[in-house]
Amino acid sequence: MLKYEPHVPRGYFCETINIKDMRYRLLLLLVLVPAVLLGQKQRKITREEYIDTYKELAMKEMERTNIPASITLAQGILESGDGNSRLATKGNNHFGIKCHDWNGKTMREDDDEKNECFRKYKSVEHSFRDHSDFLVGRSRYADLFTLKPDDYKAWAKGLKKAGYATSPTYADRLIHIIEENELYKYDRQVLAKTGGKAHRRSDYADTEYAGGRKVHYNNRVKYVLAREGDRFYNLSEELDLFEWQLPKYNDMPADKVFGEGDIVYLQPKRNKADIDHDSHSVKEGETLRDISQKYAVKLEKLALRNMLEPDAVLKPGQVLLLRGRIKGKRERMVFPKLEIREEPREEIIIDFDADK
Numbered sequence: 437m438l439k440y441e442p443h444v445p446r447g448y449f450c451e452t453i454n455i456k457d458m459r460y461r462l463l464l465l466l467v468l469v470p471a472v473l474l475g476q477k478q479r480k481i482t483r484e485e486y487i488d489t490y491k492e493l494a495m496k497e498m499e500r501t502n503i504p505a506s507i508t509l510a511q512g513i514l515e516s517g518d519g520n521s522r523l524a525t526k527g528n529n530h531f532g533i534k535c536h537d538w539n540g541k542t543m544r545e546d547d548d549e550k551n552e553c554f555r556k557y558k559s560v561e562h563s564f565r566d567h568s569d570f571l572v573g574r575s576r577y578a579d580l581f582t583l584k585p586d587d588y589k590a591w592a593k594g595l596k597k598a599g600y601a602t603s604p605t606y607a608d609r610l611i612h613i614i615e616e617n618e619l620y621k622y623d624r625q626v627l628a629k630t631g632g633k634a635h636r637r638s639d640y641a642d643t644e645y646a647g648g649r650k651v652h653y654n655n656r657v658k659y660v661l662a663r664e665g666d667r668f669y670n671l672s673e674e675l676d677l678f679e680w681q682l683p684k685y686n687d688m689p690a691d692k693v694f695g696e697g698d699i700v701y702l703q704p705k706r707n708k709a710d711i712d713h714d715s716h717s718v719k720e721g722e723t724l725r726d727i728s729q730k731y732a733v734k735l736e737k738l739a740l741r742n743m744l745e746p747d748a749v750l751k752p753g754q755v756l757l758l759r760g761r762i763k764g765k766r767e768r769m770v771f772p773k774l775e776i777r778e779e780p781r782e783e784i785i786i787d788f789d790a791d792k
Contacts, residue, residue: 481519483617486512489519490530491622493564498626501568502581505626506588506619507595508567510610527556531567532601548602575675578658578703586623588614599678649675651702655710655732658702662694671700687728687735687746705732708741709758718754723747731758 481489487509494505494512515532516524523529527543535542535553543556557563571577580594592610600606614620649660660675668682668690683690685701694700709731716727724746728735739746742756750756 483513483518486518487617493561495622495626497564497568499630501572502585503568503571504585504588504591505622506614507591509619510613513613514609523554527554528560528563529554529557530560530563533567533570575677575702586627588620655706657705657732659699660702662698662700664696666694668692675702687725699729701732705734707734707737709733713758716756716758718750718752718756720752722750727756733758
């Protein structure tokens with residue numbers, strides 16, 4: 437039985453014991469919680485875990501957009517450090533995509549420059565989907581979608597060429613990750629499921645770019661309509677393309693000035709016209725370049741198909757092949773330049789002193 441002194445209030449001893457107990461528990465929490473958190477912080481996702489977790493997302497995006505699942509996984513692995521980077525853990529950004537024209541949440545991170553703006557997502561699934569849409573919606577990546585969906589090496593090199601990353605070894609690193617982890621097997625699974633059919637690019641024909649230009653398709657080649665006075669340099673900036681791309685794709689000089697409604701192709705034209713157009717009857721004033729633009733056929737290929745030079749003068753009513761070849765010898769018709777030769781002139785001598 438406890439005895440309380442008169443000057444000590446009843447229950448004081450019990451309260452003292454409780455306070456000490458609380459202090460002990462608090463001290464224990466202060467010691468253990470940081471240790472637990474530290475242990476959690478040190479626990480990183482392995483590459484095998486990353487692949488196993490996100491392979492289904494990558495294959496789902498391949499079915500939707502035809503981007504190889506192997507490429508998506510390899511980029512995610514490389515850009516996010518197997519899902520352990522700050523961008524991935526804090527912002528669900530697995531592909532290092534910067535803000536650009538992004539209207540959603542953002543976060544800051546040092547990259548090529550300090551404190552750069554990156555996109556922040558609600559979930560990893562949103563990140564994977566936005567990665568696909570980013571490649572589909574940017575004209576500089578249009579060439580990728582002319583590649584076979586199981587040619588991961590060409591895709592890796594194409595991403596580097598299009599400027600996805602600045603590292604000179606980016607393509608090689610992607611290929612190494614794919615081959616080391618056999619990620620190409622996921623491409624094969626998707627192709628087996630879909631019967632090997634490529635996704636149609638025309639599904640994205642309603643994509644709009646800066647300036648409100650609607651994208652159209654001709655012979656499965658993407659193009660926009662020019663405005664009066666447009667030049668390649670302002671179109672390249674507006675459509676997020678390198679300056680060399682548009683002149684090359686359109687077989688035109690870099691200083692070309694466009695008129696209202698002129699076709700400007702955003703990716704390489706085809707080697708031949710679509711199945712509905714076998715030939716073309718030349719109209720007054722038409723050039724091979726005009727016909728090349730009309731049917732989205734490369735100028736060089738059109739000329740070769742008809743055994744002509746690219747700058748050959750055409751005659752109204754002349755029929756040009758848009759598919760197949762002219763029967764006979766496969767050589768270009770080279771028209772020799774006219775040479776004007778001066779005949780030697782007779783020398784006439786007038787003798788003014790001669791007798792008349």
